[in-house]
Amino acid sequence: xPAARTPRVPVEERLFSLVLALLATDHGLTKGEILSTVxxxxxxxxxxxxxxxxxxxxxxxxxxxxxxxxxxxxxDDPAAAGNNQALRYRIPRGAYELPDDISFSSEETxxxxxxxxxxxxxxxxxxxxxxxxxxxGLGGTDSVPELAYAPRVRSRDAAFEPLRTALDRGVVVEFxxxxxxxxxxxxxxxxxxxxxxxxxxxMVAAVEPDTGRSKTFLLSRVTGPVRLTARTAExxxxxxxxxxxxxxxxxxxxxxxxVRVAPGSDxxxxxxxxxxxxxxxxxxLEVHYVDLHxxxxxxxxxxxxxxxxxxxxxxxxxARRLRRVATAHEGSPRG
Amino acid sequence: MADRRPAAQATDRLxxxxxxxxxxxxxxxxxxxxxxxxxxxxxxxxxxxxxLIAVSGVPGETRQYQHGDLFDIAWDDFExxxxxxxxxxxxxxxxxxxxxxxxxxxxAGLQYLSALxxxxxxAAVATLMxxxxxxxxxxxxQVAIGAGEQDEVLDLVHRAVEGGVQLEFDYxxxxxxxxxxxxxxxxVESVDADWYLRGWDHLREAVRTxxxxxxxRPALTDAPVDHRTSDVALPDExxxxxxxxxxxxxxxxxxxxxxxxDYEPTDAEPVPGDRVRLRLRVTRLGxxxxxxxxxxxxxxxVAPAAxxxxxxxxxxxxxxxx
Numbered sequence: 001x002p003a004a005r006t007p008r009v010p011v012e013e014r015l016f017s018l019v020l021a022l023l024a025t026d027h028g029l030t031k032g033e034i035l036s037t038v039x040x041x042x043x044x045x046x047x048x049x050x051x052x053x054x055x056x057x058x059x060x061x062x063x064x065x066x067x068x069x070x071x072x073x074x075x076d077d078p079a080a081a082g083n084n085q086a087l088r089y090r091i092p093r094g095a096y097e098l099p100d101d102i103s104f105s106s107e108e109t110x111x112x113x114x115x116x117x118x119x120x121x122x123x124x125x126x127x128x129x130x131x132x133x134x135x136x137g138l139g140g141t142d143s144v145p146e147l148a149y150a151p152r153v154r155s156r157d158a159a160f161e162p163l164r165t166a167l168d169r170g171v172v173v174e175f176x177x178x179x180x181x182x183x184x185x186x187x188x189x190x191x192x193x194x195x196x197x198x199x200x201x202x203m204v205a206a207v208e209p210d211t212g213r214s215k216t217f218l219l220s221r222v223t224g225p226v227r228l229t230a231r232t233a234e235x236x237x238x239x240x241x242x243x244x245x246x247x248x249x250x251x252x253x254x255x256x257x258x259v260r261v262a263p264g265s266d267x268x269x270x271x272x273x274x275x276x277x278x279x280x281x282x283x284x285l286e287v288h289y290v291d292l293h294x295x296x297x298x299x300x301x302x303x304x305x306x307x308x309x310x311x312x313x314x315x316x317x318x319a320r321r322l323r324r325v326a327t328a329h330e331g332s333p334r335g
Numbered sequence: 336m337a338d339r340r341p342a343a344q345a346t347d348r349l350x351x352x353x354x355x356x357x358x359x360x361x362x363x364x365x366x367x368x369x370x371x372x373x374x375x376x377x378x379x380x381x382x383x384x385x386x387l388i389a390v391s392g393v394p395g396e397t398r399q400y401q402h403g404d405l406f407d408i409a410w411d412d413f414e415x416x417x418x419x420x421x422x423x424x425x426x427x428x429x430x431x432x433x434x435x436x437x438x439x440x441x442x443a444g445l446q447y448l449s450a451l452x453x454x455x456x457x458a459a460v461a462t463l464m465x466x467x468x469x470x471x472x473x474x475x476x477q478v479a480i481g482a483g484e485q486d487e488v489l490d491l492v493h494r495a496v497e498g499g500v501q502l503e504f505d506y507x508x509x510x511x512x513x514x515x516x517x518x519x520x521x522x523v524e525s526v527d528a529d530w531y532l533r534g535w536d537h538l539r540e541a542v543r544t545x546x547x548x549x550x551x552r553p554a555l556t557d558a559p560v561d562h563r564t565s566d567v568a569l570p571d572e573x574x575x576x577x578x579x580x581x582x583x584x585x586x587x588x589x590x591x592x593x594x595x596x597d598y599e600p601t602d603a604e605p606v607p608g609d610r611v612r613l614r615l616r617v618t619r620l621g622x623x624x625x626x627x628x629x630x631x632x633x634x635x636x637v638a639p640a641a642x643x644x645x646x647x648x649x650x651x652x653x654x655x656x657x
Contacts, residue, residue, distance in 0.1 A: 011345035016352050016391055024393040024426040037394040064346050068353075069434025069472035095472065097429035102470045108463055115444030124440045130350050131437035136374050137354035137430050153447055153480070153525050158593065167476045168436060178590055178631060185590045194477035197447075200529065221631075223590040241479035249481065266549075269507070273548045301629025304652030322650040325628050329647035333586075333637045 014040025015061055019070060023096065028075045028088025031058065062089075068130075071095040098138070109139060118153050124164075153197075157219035162226035163204050166192050172209055172231040176224040177217055181293030181317075185223045190215070191233030194241035198248040198290070199275065205244035209233060216244065218294070251290045252276065258284040258309040259299065267305035284309050296321060348384075351376075355384055356406075356427045364412075364420040378417075385419050392425045438471035439478050447480040491553045492520045492532060499560050501537070504553040506545055514538065518545070519560035521567055533569055535562035542567060583623050584637040586612045591632020598626070612637065624649035 009017075017039035021029065035041045035054055044054050065072050070091060077086040104112065112135055116128035159175065166173045173192060176185040190206035193214075197203070202219040209231075258280045261268040271277060271287055280286040289295040296317035299306050303322070308315040355374075359365065367385070371378040388406050395404030407423035433441075442464050449460045468475055488504075495502040503517045518534035521542070525531070530547035585595070589611045592603065600613035617623050624646045627634045636642045 010387075012348040012352065013387055013391065015345065015349045016387070017393075019349070019353065020391060020426040021393050037398040039391070039394075039400065065349070067434065067436075068346055068350050069432050069437060070353075071432075071472050096431060098432050098470050100429075102466050104463075104466070108459075108466075111445070111448070111459070111463065112441055115441050115448055118444035118447050119440060124443070126347075127434070127437045127440040128444065130347060131433055131441050133351055133374065134354050134431060134433060134437070137358045139373070158596075164436075164476065164478065167478075176590065180631070183633075184588070194479065196478070197480040199481065200525065220594060223593060235477070241477035244477075245479055245481045266507075269548050297629045297631065300650075300653065301625045302653070303624060303628055303649040304655065306653070319654060322628065322653045324633070326647050326650035326654065328633070328635045329643045329650070333635065333643070 009040040009043060011040075014038075015065060018061060019065060019091065022072060022089055022091040023093065025090050028073075028090035030085065030088055031055065032085060034058065034089065104135065104138060106139075109135060157202050157222070159204070159219045159222040159226050160195070160202060162228060163192055163195060163219070166226070166228050167195065169228070170232050170234065172229045172233050173206075173226050174229060175222045175226045178221045178223050179293075180218070180221065180291050180297065188217070189229075190217075191235075193235040193239045194244045195219075196241050196244050196248070198245060199252070203244075203248070205239070205241075207233070207236070207239065214239060214244075216248065248290055252288045255289050255292075256286050257289060257292075257295060257311060257314050258286050260284050260307045260309060261302075262305045265302070265305040267302035271302075271306070280309075282309075293317065300325075350431075352384060352388065353427070353431045356388060356421075357430045359385075359388075359419055359421050360424065360428070362419075364409075364418060367417045367419060370419060381419075382417075385413065388421075389413075432472040433467060433470050435471050435473040435475050438467045439475035442467055442475055443478040443480055488532070488547050488550050488553050489523065489530070491555060492523060495520050495555055495560075498555065501556045501558045501560055502534070502553060503556050504545075505551040507549045507551075513551075516545070517556065517558070518543070519562040521562065521564050522569060523547075535560075535567060537561075542569065580616045580618055581620060581623075581639070581642070583615050583617055583620075583639070583642045584612055585615060585623075585627065585634055586610055586637050587630065587634040588632035591630065591634070594630060594632070620645040621649075628653070 018034070018041075021034065021038045029037075035051055035058060036045045036047070041054060041058065045051060062072055073090055073092055073095075075088040075090065077083070077088065079086075113132060116132045119125040119128050163173065171191075172189060174187065174189050177188045178185040189209065190204075191209055192204050192206040194205040195202065196205060196216075203216045204219060205214065205216045207214050253276065259271065260283060261271055271285055274287055276288040278286050287295075292311075292314055296314055299308060299314070300318050300321040306318075308318050351374075355370075358373075359370075362370075367378050367381050371381045374381075385408060389408045389410075390405060392400055392405030395401050397404075403423070404425065405423065406421060406425050409418075409420040409422055412418045412420055445460050445464055449457060491502060501517050502520055503515060505513050506516045507513050517537040518532070519537075520532060520534040522533045523530065524533060532545045532547055532550070533542065534545070535541075536543035585600075586606055587595075587610060589605070589609050592600070592611050592613065595613065595615065598615045598617070600615050603611050603613040606612050615623070615626075617626075620642050623636060623642050627636055627646050628650055636646050
């Protein structure tokens with residue numbers, strides 16, 4: 001019947017038909033079988049030969065379907081190893097279907113709905129939305145409690161998305177990084193293993209493939225585009241997002257400086273409410289930090305509202321920065 | 336005729352179809368209206384999806400998509416009563432797994448929520464994270480948000496929302512003056528380390544954004560709220576421009592320019608020596624002084640002169656105290 005069915009089959013109909021066909025097969029279908037029989041491909045398939053564009057379409061469709069979490073599998077025919085045309089494709093039911101014992105109570109659904117709403121921008125918000133649709137599909141018709149207010153977080157650093165993709169693919173990336181305290185950015189080549197937000201700052205935890213050393217980089221200091229390389233890197237088992245956060249917490253707890261803040265100032269409000277801040281001797285305030293240079297920049301921005309007591313290195317960094325700013329703004333602009 | 340890459344909507348619609356089929360199977364017979372309400376999508380979209388499902392299936396042994404190889408629905412019920420009932424099923428019985436990225440997005444969202452006082456039930460959150468990991472098609476990617484400080488203000492905001500009452504607090508405004516404000520809380524947002532409360536401000540009679548760390552002496556009131564999230568349109572930007580805003584021209588190393596993204600710079604213009612000039616809109620000159628004093632990339636305010644002076648005085652003041 002549908003040979004006469006022109007014009008084009010909508011994209012979602014082709015993708016849906018492909019998933020159905022691959023779920024229904026136990027032994028898998030070859031590319032030729034798929035292109036010549038599955039709705040959306042067969043209308044464009046030529047038995048005479050040239051199906052290059054259609055094959056490219058199929059490759060893209062496979063990627064798109066896998067992006068949705070559909071486990072599209074390739075089976076190699078041992079009798080015809082290396083023969084691309086003999087590969088068979090299928091979607092194993094067990095890996096496709098949500099395990100039977102996973103269900104969510106209405107309280108859990110409400111909490112997950114709130115968790116999805118946390119992301120207000122970027123692909124995390126798109127993926128959360130899709131996850132919510134799947135979640136709704138698990139529920140009966142009873143309503144999910146209305147949410148009175150939702151906390152939101154922004155992940156606007158330009159480096160966030162490419163680094164997340166690199167994480168998923170397990171590949172090495174290259175980017176220019178302006179290390180706090182340095183004057184100019186330097187090229188970094190690293191294998192990212194986690195993206196973490198610590199004290200409000202997004203960081204990528206990564207291993208330098210050449211030295212094997214683990215380092216964290218502030219996303220806001222990645223100054224150019226992040227380039228994904230073809231080089232893959234396995235994440236060492238002991239390096240996770242939690243281990244990266246634990247290490248940052250350890251540094252935060254260990255590193256402390258003492259400052260004096262002007263009463264009633266913005267600096268007083270903000271530094272006093274900073275995590276772990278406690279009063280120190282002689283009307284001082286002890287504050288925690290991870291990176292001395294980042295802290296120096298933060299303190300310098302408070303200008304006259306803050307005076308550094310210790311360590312000396314911090315006092316010198318802040319003073320040097322303020323002298324430089326004062327000098328740059330003497331008289332008329334240099335430009 | 337190479338196809339264009341399918342728009343994100345096509346994969347979103349596929350995910351919806353794969354979710355809708357098992358849900359419809361579970362429902363047995365359900366109205367289009369109830370389905371639309373459950374998934375929060377327009378009724379037309381449900382009708383389109385059902386029509387597509389009804390003509391879809393597998394090639395089958397004949398490779399001709401014969402009748403028995405296709406889904407089928409009770410057409411009369413659908414066309415006359417707007418009710419859906421699948422009468423023949425193909426290939427799909429059960430709900431799909433979450434993708435690794437979907438699970439990771441929810442897990443990171445949960446971690447963020449668990450830092451808030453009202454969601455601090457760590458055991459419940461851990462159980463949910465375990466379920467999501469098991470329900471994902473691959474290990475969720477490593478994205479995590481560290482615990483923050485549990486904030487007394489956040490707790491009060493939550494209680495105000497729950498009780499539907501106004502919140503009042505002392506707020507140090509832009510020009511340093513402290514005022515007692517009364518607010519209908521609408522939303523809590525964080526940008527990096529900074530937390531904001533957005534709400535209807537009864538003093539200004541408008542939506543306002545408050546920094547949580549500038550809020551002091553917060554208290555619940557007896558007065559019920561006038562405005563709720565459902566009837567106030569919150570703009571995407573935290574702060575709206577005002578006629579009093581000052582345009583400031585800043586020059587700095589090109590490599591450091593992205594750090595100003597939060598200030599929505601305009602007219603970036605390259606300057607010799609790998610530097611750029613751009614213009615920022617600020618509410619007052621003090622903001623520029625704070626910004627420039629803490630910014631890498633050797634920033635210099637070029638104009639107006641009053642802004643240059645403000646930056647210089649700010650830095651000199653800081654040096655005197657040291």
